[in-house]
Amino acid sequence: MQLVSMKEKLASYGQEHLLAHYDTLSQEQQAQLIKELEELDFDEVIEYFQRATSDLDSVGQKLDDKMNPLDDSQCGSIIKSTDEELIHYQNLSLAEIGAGHVGILLLAGGQGTRLGVSYPKGMYNVGLPSDKTLFQLQAERILKLERLAAQETGKSGKITWYIMTSASTVGPTQKFFKDNDYFGLSKENIIVFQQGTLPCFTFEGKIILGEKHKISRAPDGNGGLYRALRTEGVLEDMKKRGIKYIQLYCVDNILVRVGDPVFIGYCLSKGAECANKVVRKQFPTEAVGITCKVDDHYQVVEYSEITTKSAELSNKDGSLVYSAANICIHFFTLEFLERVVTTNERLLQHHVAKKKIPYVNEKGDLIKPSEPNGIKMEKFVFDVFRFAENFVVWECLRDEEFAPLKNAEGAKDCTPSYCRNAVLALHQKWLKMAGAEIISTSGDEAPLMTSPASEGNNNLDSNGKEVEEVVITEISPLVSYAGEGLEPLVSGKQFTTPLHLSC
Known part of the structure; x- marks a missing residue:
């Protein structure tokens, strides 16, 4: 029957x-x-x-005539803010963290295939002196943020860390955290859940059989987050815990300020329900998505969706009109997320990827096609911006907050050495600003390194000259979250590299 x-x-x-x-x-x-x-x-x-x-049929269509830049009133910046404003933003956030109102969403579904490994990318070690993985660095930043909030407010509220994995990464991720005793965080405050999948279709609309008894499926993209928040019970968990504000980020950014109190505080000060942290485009044709308005809705527009003419549009001061480059760090209120999950999620447009998808033919044979024979559908996490009524962006400094790990050594950018050097350069900068003197292995004062460019992995000094020696200076997140509190430890002191400042 x-x-x-x-x-x-x-x-x-x-x-x-x-x-x-x-x-x-x-x-x-x-x-x-x-x-x-x-x-x-x-x-x-x-x-x-x-x-x-x-x-x-509309894929590849240019959006120039539909686009407008964001209003200045919606755009905050670390550069344009005073010290007093930055402290105010941070204190607003720390108060909410202390009260237990802040949650963090991590997108960690990818394996390190392009890095040449088969395990989740969060388990990757780029070769810092500490040998810490991406997961450990991020966990320790959360732990330090909790301590800063407790120190500032006298309340020991905890941050709940929601980690979205895929079918291939959920098991290894859970085991990795358990084996490492959750890196000092409370086990009950780390929630690992799994994103969904969708069937693959032929171009004619037939669902593809991957095996005689199994449908061919593919992950539903990072925008599948919103469906998973409902089906995996995550949204309900947030409500039960009293979480009001959520920061989202991707696992591969080694410099990410997890739960960034300045970003969150800026959003709170503006009464925003949704926000995007961005960096400034380096040059007009940089292959990054930019944040703007399209038909009066907020959107991230991919570089391929606009013409060179629009990409090169500049303001009177010479800055690019469309300069807010997306780095996948977002802010949401719980009320906004709930509205998206319960009302708007099904309205999100799926993006189509034409792929070569193995299938079982009429005879029952498994066929591996040499040309694309079907489509995989996925949603993008930032597509919910269009549903926001009060939306803002916050521009941070690229060399302080954005260095994604994408490729194995030998590629032109986003390699382990690129990420490692970005951390070392930033930490040397923190030490110098705190009054430390750094002595290199040659016995001379070490040149001030700059974070390597996104393309290429050369090590440069502050004058842009290539140097042979990498200045090895690492600071544990448990010592300093973003350069704060170092003066009593290092001011007026001399340190010889390699240096690893830990607890």
Whole structure:
């Protein structure tokens, strides 16, 4: 009866082929296939396919005529803010952290395939003196932020860290945190959950069989976060814990200020429900998405969606009109997230990727195509900006807050050595600003390094000249979150490299 009912259901959606090999399956495989089909919301996924493919003709269309820059009143900046304003923003955040109102969302679904490893990227060690992984650096920044909030407010509120993984990274991620005793954080405040998947489709709208008893699936993109917040019970957990404000970021940024109190405080001061932290574009044609308005909605527009003419538009002072480069660090209020999850999520447009997807043919043979034969659908996490009514951006300094790990050594950018040198240069800067004297291995005062450019991994001094020696200076996040509190430790003192300042 169950099989007859399923055949009728599939026929109504034009998907009868999904049971084409049913009679050749074992009982266990038959049960597995029926269960997967029963759990699939055909109305939803077919609607996704139809909407996504209806816009394929517009892919590549330029958006110049629909775009406008953000209003100045919406744009804050670390450079343009006074010390008093920055302290005010930080204190606003620390008060909320102390009260337990802040949560952090980490997108950590990717494996380190491009780095040449098979484990989650958060477990990668770029070769700092401490040998700390991305996960450990980020965990310790959260722990330090909790301590700063307790010191400032007298309240020991905890930050809840929500980590979204994929099917391939959820197990290794959970084990890694357990094996490392959660890096000093409370186990109950680290919530690991899994993003969803969507069926792969042929260009004609048929769901692809990856095996005789399994549908071919692919992760639903980082924008699948919002669906997962509902289906994995994360939104309800946030509400139960009394969380009001959430910062989101990606795991691969080694310089990320997790739970950045200045960014969050700026958002609080503006009454924003949604915000994007950005860096300034380095040059007009840099391959980054920019934050702007499109048809009066806030949006991240990819570099391929505008012409060179628009990319080169400049203000009277010579700065680029469209300069707010997206680095995937966002702020949301819980009220905004709840509205997105319960009302807006299904309205998000899926982006189509044409791929070579292995499939089972009519004879039951597994075919690995040499040309794209189907599509995978995914949503982007920043696509919810369009639903925001009160939206702001905060511009930070690239060399202090953005160095993504993407590629193995030998690539032109975003390599482990690039990320490592970005950390070492930043920490040397902190030490110099705190009054320390750094002596290199040659016995001379070390030249002040600058963070390496995003393209290329050369080590430069403050005058832009290439130097042979990398100045090894690392500061544990448990000592300083963002350069604060170093003066009593290092002012007027001389240190010889390599230096690792730990607790």
